[in-house]
Amino acid sequence: MGNYIFLILALASFFGLSKLFAKANVESWKAWIPIYNFYVLSKLLEKPWWWCLIMIVPGVNILMYGVYGFNTARAFNKPSNGDLIFASLLPYLFFVKIGFDDTAKFVGLSKFKNEPNWFIRGWIDPIIFAVIAASIIRGYFMEAFTIPTSSLEKSLMVGDFLFVNKFAYGARIPETPLSFPFAHHTLPLSETKKSYLEWLKLPYFRLPGFGAVKNNEIVVFNYPDGDTVAIGDQSISYYELKRQVSYLIKREERNAGRALQSDDYYLSRAHEYLHSPQSLVPWSGRPVGEIAARPVDKREHYVKRCVGIAGDVLEIKDGEIYINEKHQEMPKNAQHFYDVKCSLHVFGEEFMLPNGRVSLSNLNLLDKLDIYATEVSVDAVSKDTIVYKLNMPRHVAEQVKLLDGVVSVTQKNDKQGERELSIFPHNAAYAWNNDNFGPLQIPKAGMTLPIDTHNVCLYEKIMNTYDDGIHQVTKQGAQVLYDGKPITSYTFKQDYYFMMGDNRHNSADSRSWGFVPFDHVVGSPFFVFFSMKYAENNPVSGKSVMKSLTKNSQDGKFRWNRFLCYVKDGTLHSVKIPVIAVIIGLWGYGKWNTRRKEKKQKAKI
Numbered sequence: 001m002g003n004y005i006f007l008i009l010a011l012a013s014f015f016g017l018s019k020l021f022a023k024a025n026v027e028s029w030k031a032w033i034p035i036y037n038f039y040v041l042s043k044l045l046e047k048p049w050w051w052c053l054i055m056i057v058p059g060v061n062i063l064m065y066g067v068y069g070f071n072t073a074r075a076f077n078k079p080s081n082g083d084l085i086f087a088s089l090l091p092y093l094f095f096v097k098i099g100f101d102d103t104a105k106f107v108g109l110s111k112f113k114n115e116p117n118w119f120i121r122g123w124i125d126p127i128i129f130a131v132i133a134a135s136i137i138r139g140y141f142m143e144a145f146t147i148p149t150s151s152l153e154k155s156l157m158v159g160d161f162l163f164v165n166k167f168a169y170g171a172r173i174p175e176t177p178l179s180f181p182f183a184h185h186t187l188p189l190s191e192t193k194k195s196y197l198e199w200l201k202l203p204y205f206r207l208p209g210f211g212a213v214k215n216n217e218i219v220v221f222n223y224p225d226g227d228t229v230a231i232g233d234q235s236i237s238y239y240e241l242k243r244q245v246s247y248l249i250k251r252e253e254r255n256a257g258r259a260l261q262s263d264d265y266y267l268s269r270a271h272e273y274l275h276s277p278q279s280l281v282p283w284s285g286r287p288v289g290e291i292a293a294r295p296v297d298k299r300e301h302y303v304k305r306c307v308g309i310a311g312d313v314l315e316i317k318d319g320e321i322y323i324n325e326k327h328q329e330m331p332k333n334a335q336h337f338y339d340v341k342c343s344l345h346v347f348g349e350e351f352m353l354p355n356g357r358v359s360l361s362n363l364n365l366l367d368k369l370d371i372y373a374t375e376v377s378v379d380a381v382s383k384d385t386i387v388y389k390l391n392m393p394r395h396v397a398e399q400v401k402l403l404d405g406v407v408s409v410t411q412k413n414d415k416q417g418e419r420e421l422s423i424f425p426h427n428a429a430y431a432w433n434n435d436n437f438g439p440l441q442i443p444k445a446g447m448t449l450p451i452d453t454h455n456v457c458l459y460e461k462i463m464n465t466y467d468d469g470i471h472q473v474t475k476q477g478a479q480v481l482y483d484g485k486p487i488t489s490y491t492f493k494q495d496y497y498f499m500m501g502d503n504r505h506n507s508a509d510s511r512s513w514g515f516v517p518f519d520h521v522v523g524s525p526f527f528v529f530f531s532m533k534y535a536e537n538n539p540v541s542g543k544s545v546m547k548s549l550t551k552n553s554q555d556g557k558f559r560w561n562r563f564l565c566y567v568k569d570g571t572l573h574s575v576k577i578p579v580i581a582v583i584i585g586l587w588g589y590g591k592w593n594t595r596r597k598e599k600k601q602k603a604k605i
Contacts, residue, residue, distance in 0.1 A: 006200045009092035013065075016095025017041065020076065023099075024106040038068065045071050046109055058202055059177035060135045065091045067128060076104040131181050138182070140171040140207070145220065145525070150372060150537070151304060151501030151509065154333035154393055155570035156218065158372075158537060160562065161530040164220045168524040170209030175202055175297045185298040192231050192289065196298055204296070204519050212309075213497055213521060215323065216331075218570050219306050221499065222299040222520040225513035227465065230274060232289035233281045234300075237513070238274075241281075243426060246270035248282055263428065296520055303525065304509050305331065305502060305570065310444035310495035310518075316437040316511075318413055319504065331570060333393050337412040337505040339379060340388040344405030347388050350378045355536050360388065367540035369396050370554070374537055375506055391506055412505055424514045425457040434504065437511055443492040451490045456480050458514075459490065466517045467493040494518050502570070528572060531562035 017031035024044055031037045038052040045068075054064045069091025073083045076098055087094040098104040138144075147160040156162070166172075179196035180187055187193040213219060228238040236244075246266035254260060273279050279288045308314040312323050319336065321328040340347075348361030359373040360366060366373050375391035385407065392400070401409045414420060414433035423432050432438070441449060443462065451459065453475050463482065464473040472483050479486045496515040501507025510516065533542030541548070541555055548556030564579045565572035 013092040013095045016092070016097070016099040019099025020072065020095060020104075020106075023076070023104065041068060041072070044106075045075055047071065054132065054136070057136055057140070059139060059174045059179070060132055062177060063128070063132055063135065063181075067132075069094050071109065073098070075106060075109050077107045078104060135181055139174060140166060142166055142526075143523075145301065145303070147303065150335075150375065150503050151302075151507040152218065152570070153335050153372070153503045154370075155305075155331060155502045156303060156525065156528075156567070157531065157559070157562070159532045159534055159559070160528050162525050162567065163527040163529065164523045165526040166523040167207070168210055168526075169213060169521050170206040172297065172519070172522070173202055173205040173207070175204065175295045176200075177202060179298075184301070185294060191234075194292075196295075198295065201295070206519070213306050213495075213518075215306060215309055215312075216328075216569060217306050218303060218525055218567070219497070219499065219516075220301055220303045220522040220525060221516050222296055222522060223302045223513075224299070224461075224466065224516055224520055226294060226299040227296075228291060228293050230281070230288045230291055232286045233284060236508075238291060240422070240512070242267060242270045242274060243421070245273055245282065247421060249273075299520070301522065302499070302509075304499035304507070306497050307500045308442045308498035310442055310497065311447065312442045312498070313439050314437075314442060314498050315439040316435060318416075319411070319435040321500075330394075331502045333570075334502045334504055335391055335393050335506070337389055337391050338397050338400075339408075339410045339412060340390050340400055341407040341410075342386050342388065342405045343384065343407055345386055346403055346405045347376065347390070353536065353539070357536070359539075363539050367538055368554075369399060370538070371396065372537040373539050391503070423511055425460075427457040429454060429457070432511075434511055440498070442498055442515065443496045445492060445494050448489050448491040451480050451487055453478060453480055461514060462492065462496065462517070463490055466496075466515075466519075497521070525567045528562055528565045528567060531559040533557050533559065 014031050014034075014037060017037055018028040021031050021040070021044075022028045026040060026044065030040045035052055035055055038055050039049055042049050042051045051064070051068075055061045057064075066088040069087035070084055072091070073079065073087035073094065078084075078087070078098060078101075083094075086097075142163045142165055145162055145164050147156050147158055147162070150158050176196045176198060178198075178200050183195035185195060187195045223237070225237040225239055230238050230241055233241060246263070246269065249269050250260065250266045274288050275291065280286065281288055307321055307328065308323055313325070315322045315325075320330070346362070347365060348363075350358055351361050353359045353373060355374075357374045358377050360376050360378070363373055366376065369392065371390055371392050377389045378386060379389040380387040389412075390400070397409050397411070400406060412435075414435040416436040417431050418433055418436075419428065419431035420433035423434065423437065440458065443449065443459065449459070451463075456463075456473065456475065460473050464471045472481070474481045481487070482490070495518040497518070498510045499516050500509045500511065535542045538557075541551075542557050545557055548558050550556075551558075553559045553561045561574070562572060564576045565574050567573075
């Protein structure tokens, strides 16, 4: 409905422009040709001709409409505050209003050449065009991100601030162009208020890119499972929240000695609970709140490594990845949990960090090894030994082996056949876990696969949500029904990918939710411009800002070795010297050019 309303408003603005053009002695038919009409209006307002090109850019063109409205109001002798506000906020209707206003005469903008209003001259115009320029760059070329979780440790680290290349795979046209500038899905200073309106929705469209997603590339994408969230706890998807609540209900009934029911029964109980107005999130005590759906472009941004592309068959055996039955090399900085058996309390005792997370008391040793304090614990204690559970890369595990008091270091490995409840496809028929998963066929556009009551759980979300809009996929006896009709096969409409974190035992990735559709792909990280540690992970070196200014990357908060680095395949390559040289060169050129102009000015005098 919103799309039709916007179309009506746009046509109304064209009609209004035709009236205004006639008042300015311009042929009125020119107002009915999209883009060209704003080219004509730019010339009429004595503004740059390229303003009209901004009207092609979805989302940004809505801001530009207001800019045209503001200048049109003044050009047609309507400079009052009321008219300027009306023109800026509702230019579509304002064009019609002054088109029929006999007092609106075209006087041009010549009297505003030397802007009498210092506020407009000094602030409004620069701010508006800075927002427009930044929106175009952010939406279609590159965007600044920060790494919030340790999923890709130690390739991309918590506290890395980086730029993402959006034209690597082709920039997407925003699905929800009516949104607050520079906000993602929630308004600034709010945890619940949406930053976008769904009155106007655009279909999925992607501009041409410079390449395709390849195996082992690090990719930024919108979290597919985040299409629905509980506003009271947005840290996980609604589906994962419902599964966890169902597990709690099942555990309570088991402890009470009641006969256990099917998984579907407990999921339905969890559904009822979460949709009750008085329901609370069990682990936080906060109200569950509204269950809200999010469009693709407003789902959380995740960054993972693409281990399997469309058409691949993926399998994980004892923590090692196989693609089309070929073993894949482990990323250099990949992390795993290790059981570290010690004869001494090498890493100290368990204690509680200020943020409520469990850690170990020998924080200095953890910090020296760059093992996050939030990813360690005591696994077992006996009379002669203590076993720690530490998350670290293999090269750090080798260092730990050499410490006094360490008896053995063994990598954690979930055994084959031991089903992990949080692992996709969340079905008892597939006893998969983090270290033993698959084989799984990753769908490719145009690929047809047989579908039956056993494997439908693998592709159900694709069929009923991702691929071709919302559909009903159900099971009836030995049949699978697609919108009520029996099917035995399905042809996929787009490419899909399997994304994993390098932090193999501490990453919410495709092993948890399944496939990532191509229309969710955002871009590729290409430049880390700043990096720092957070005190919760590095309580020793990540605490002080001022003291860290004179410390190295290991001892201080700032990871100087990760500043100004180009990212390729998850590996950072320093470009500090070229970047600094360019900055100094531009500064020197600016100084030289200023002096040259001053000399020319003096020569004229």
